[in-house]
Amino acid sequence: MHAPPPADHESSLPTPASRVFPLPHNPTAPSLRLALWIIALGVGEIVGTWWLVPNSTLQIASLFLGPPAIGLALLGWLLFGLHIGWKKRVGLVLWFVGLATATGVLVDRSVYVSFGFQGLPLATIASTLSAWLLQRLLGPASQRLVILIIPLTLCPWLLLGSDGTTGESLPVFRWRWQLSNEQRWLRRTKPPTQTTASKDERTLVGADGDWTGFRGPRRDGKVTDIHLQADWQQHPPQQIWRREIGPGWSSFCVVENRVFTQEQRGDSECVVCYHASSGELLWVHEDRARFWDAAGGAGPRATPSFFAGRLYTLGATGILNCLAAGSGKLEWSVNIAQSNQAPIPTWGFTGSPLVWRDLVVVCAGGNQQQSLIAYDRSNGRRRWASGNIGAGYGSPHLATLHGVEQVIIIDDEGASGYELLTGRGLWQFNLGGIPGDKTLQPCLLDQQSFLVGMGNGIGTRLLQCNRAGDDWRIEQRWLSKGLKPKFSDLLYHQGYIYGLDGKVLVCLAGDSGKRLWKGGRYGAGQLMLLGDNLLVTAENGALALVAAQPDSYRERGRIKGLEGKTWNHPAYARGQLFVRNGREAACYTLSQSP
Structure with missing residues (x-):
């Protein structure tokens, strides 16, 4: 073969x-x-x-x-x-x-x-x-x-x-033919044709436990005198009310039984008052203004500030209002962009007004000494103006450094300190980065040092303020790449730092910036400290309770709080948690330990 x-x-x-x-x-x-x-x-x-x-x-x-x-x-x-x-x-x-x-x-x-x-x-x-x-x-x-x-x-x-x-x-x-969230809401809700004032003319005086502005009375997002039931399986948050609202990235101001926020209603930028216990609409103040950008959409970005019976609000186009908190009646108004030859920032004016004694301080971002502006809170007249740097996206922050009360502002170039009485510039620290990436509040550790966080690969810095007479100097003690917050503010608790590195929660050692742990996925959410727990509002609307402890990450519970993209900061007052986004708002009660 x-x-x-x-x-x-x-x-x-x-x-x-x-x-x-x-x-x-x-x-x-x-x-x-x-x-x-x-x-x-x-x-x-x-x-x-x-x-x-x-x-x-x-x-x-x-x-x-x-x-x-x-x-x-x-x-x-x-x-x-x-x-x-x-x-x-x-x-x-x-x-x-x-x-x-x-x-x-x-x-x-x-x-x-x-x-x-x-x-x-x-x-x-x-x-x-x-x-x-x-x-x-x-x-x-x-x-x-x-x-x-x-x-x-x-x-x-x-x-x-x-x-x-x-x-x-x-x-x-x-x-394209589908209606946006705002368009669907407007079809069901008639926009205001004029300001609707409340018949209640009494003056709100406020009380202990009020949440008087952006991130609370001290703008630090903390409530320390509270002990929550940590087991959300047995004691979950209970919804009190929920309602649709107009778009905007404002948070809440809570005084007595009133809840104040800002939202867009058609072509009107509105300051709105709801009843804290029911969500009932009490009054609306409107300005014919509309801000929109491709990333955030329509609506105001800042949060109302309460002081001595009045409400101070800043719209995304620069309209600064003083309203009677009880009725919504307009006391005075000024456009900070027009009066200070300042451009409207790319993402709108986002800084919530800071009220100190008889002044209202806002960041206009104008040049020729018209960046940081103080107005008389009783009549809206300009008291002082200072600085030449464009506006950032944080809010003026009250601080006491080396015994001197001052306002810290994170502007478009870095961090700056100004004397509150006169507006005199005290110090400045350049943060680098790119325009538009300065969005967070300074996080105070003591009367000498504070944290500044930035995203886009920059990280979190610990800055120390040194003073010798009138000579102020800022030095960087450490820079941590382990926490790069984009627009989620930081929390400091018992020597440790908590924040969102992108969409992941992390904990840093306060003395060194060393990352101790990371865990969870929350997107571009926000944080609040409630006792020894972190309340996290996730970007998808979820609410999570996480132990504020440095040894390990431990999420104690999670519920679906809101529908839709949620970038807004939460607010807490007298046992009630208030959350919102650009579509809806809700109120929950949180069970406390006996």
Whole structure:
């Protein structure tokens, strides 16, 4: 017998895809290998920075600049690789630019930024790869089809709308014909046509346990004289009321039995008063103003401040009001942007007014000594103005450093201290970073030191204030990359620091900045200290109770508190927890230990 012939070595190898689905060789088509390398390197850079350096400036830059870079590189690959005349190449570019411009004009306003940074580059990628495939298959006959492919890659963006972004700057898409949360609410709630004042003319005087402004009376987010039932399985929070409200990122001010907040109602920016026990609407003050941005949407950002029977509020466009807290009657009003030649910040005015003695202090961000402004709280007249730096997104913060009462402001460049009586600048510390990333309150440790946290890869600093007569100096004691809060404020409790590093809760040692633990996933939420527990409002609306202890992370309970994206700070007064977002507000009671 004859032995069988040896098997063909090549026939035993896997069959290349090009032999299963053969593409005709076309010398006029550019090489695909370079295009694949462009895509692989570009996508790899975006994914790599997303995972390796989260919450950093590099991550944000790669998200917004990476896709355009890939698109431009592929466009260059196609134009210079195609063996066609320059007139046709220029015509193809002009056709794409014209269609992209028309699409940019016609897209829904809410997706304009996403279209520019992600949609347009993705359309460029899809168009160039489609053009290559058609050129490879059909040769010169593909040119008319390429002209038709380009609008097909752009048109889908005409179908999209957006409800803003997540805390990680990712767009939240919806169909364009679907109503936004605000539009649905307005269909069910008639916007006010005029200010609705309460018939109750009595003056609110306040009482112990009031939550008189942003993050409480001291702006530190702490309630120490409380002992909660830590077992939420046996003693969960009990909902007292829930109601729909207008959009905005304001928190609550709670005085006696009144709850004050700010919200957008159609074209009116409103200060609203609800009954603390029932959620019943008591009065509304409106200003014809509307602020909107693509990330946060519509509505005011600051929180009302209560002092001696009056309410002081700052709208996102710069309207500073003084209202009678009992009735909502307007006492005086001034526009801090117009009167101080200050631009409206990119994300609107967010700083809640600080009331000290007979002054109301706000950050306008104007130049020529018109950055930090103090008004007479009784009549709205300007008492002093100081500073030349643009506004940040934190609120003026009262502090006593080395026995001197002063206001600390985190402006667009760093941290600064000003004498309250005169507005004289005392000290300044440059924080670096990029414009728009200074959003948090300083977190005071004692009369000599405080924390400043920043996201975008910067981290949390411990700054120490030194004084020799009139000479003030700020030095950095440590910088921790283990806690990079974007817009979630810090808490300091018994020598330890708690905050959200991106979306993960962490604990740092106060003396060194060393990270002791991290755990949980809360998104761009907020924190409050209730006794020995952290109350966390997660970005998705969940409420969680976490032990404020340095040895380990331990979540003690979690409930679904609100529906929708929740960036707002919670408020607590006399056993009641008040939470809200841009869609709804709710009140819960928290069980306390006997």
